[in-house]
Amino acid sequence: MKNREETGLFPDNHDHRLKYYELLLEQEVSGAYTETPLPEGYRFVWYQDGDKKEWKEIEYSAKELISSEEGERCWEQYYAGKEEELLTRMLFIETDAGEKIATATAFYEPRDPEGAGWLHWVSIKREYQGKGLARPLISRALNRLVELGYTKIKIPTQTTTWVAVRLYLSYGFRPIPKNAISSQEGYQIIRTLTGMPCLMEFPILPMEEIWDPQEIELEHYMKETYGDAVRYRWKRGVGRILLQIDGIEREIPIPDFLKERGEK
Numbered sequence: 001m002k003n004r005e006e007t008g009l010f011p012d013n014h015d016h017r018l019k020y021y022e023l024l025l026e027q028e029v030s031g032a033y034t035e036t037p038l039p040e041g042y043r044f045v046w047y048q049d050g051d052k053k054e055w056k057e058i059e060y061s062a063k064e065l066i067s068s069e070e071g072e073r074c075w076e077q078y079y080a081g082k083e084e085e086l087l088t089r090m091l092f093i094e095t096d097a098g099e100k101i102a103t104a105t106a107f108y109e110p111r112d113p114e115g116a117g118w119l120h121w122v123s124i125k126r127e128y129q130g131k132g133l134a135r136p137l138i139s140r141a142l143n144r145l146v147e148l149g150y151t152k153i154k155i156p157t158q159t160t161t162w163v164a165v166r167l168y169l170s171y172g173f174r175p176i177p178k179n180a181i182s183s184q185e186g187y188q189i190i191r192t193l194t195g196m197p198c199l200m201e202f203p204i205l206p207m208e209e210i211w212d213p214q215e216i217e218l219e220h221y222m223k224e225t226y227g228d229a230v231r232y233r234w235k236r237g238v239g240r241i242l243l244q245i246d247g248i249e250r251e252i253p254i255p256d257f258l259k260e261r262g263e264k
Helices: 052-061 068-078 135-147 159-170 177-182 183-196 213-226
Strands: 021-030 042-044 089-094 099-106 117-122 152-159 232-235 241-243 248-253
Touching: 021 159, 021 177, 021 183, 052 068, 052 089, 052 117, 052 183, 089 135, 089 232, 099 135, 117 135, 135 152, 135 159, 159 183, 177 183, 213 232, 213 241
Parallel strands: 117 152
Antiparallel strands: 021 152, 042 089, 089 099, 099 117, 232 241, 241 248
């Protein structure tokens, strides 16, 4: 079994080269969460009309979005027409200078038969990560869901944001049983990277097995072709890549080396 040094790969906190699995965590609410205070120089503020632009900027910086256009599509999907609710559900961290630099939303999923509260779109701008903001942000957003009366909270996440998953697990969230089966390898990847004792039922993987070799090859191709600043996402199943260069979004076909392997 190779370690990280032997594979030559070191996972970023948001790393599309990891094998992708959707993860869904849940927890029964038993009372308020212990809130972590913000470091000096920051404050919490709620969404106000016009904050969509700042929301998109944060999500883009955190690598959740490829482009501003993708941000518009995500906003339409999740929040369009619900802006009035966001006034007391969408949380931001703001600097003393008034810059919004992190966000999380205490929301819900209309299709959820259990009527749980859902923690949505937790992100911190890249340059502010590692400054002790994640726990204050998450704990405050979780407590907003408690204040709204939810008796169960769910968090949708994924293997590619494994550092965030580790934080959610530390708050007592656990895999939904059905998801633990369908994304078993995903939880093995999380345990391999984090060593979280609560995932003992999921065997550790060799480090070389947590990576998606096609994503690694595609990253090399994209950077070689378009430069290190390229933003892209492989739209699996449709044979296209969503690409942003110089602020312009477009779609391109997947490269021939993927087509030759029957990939889409």
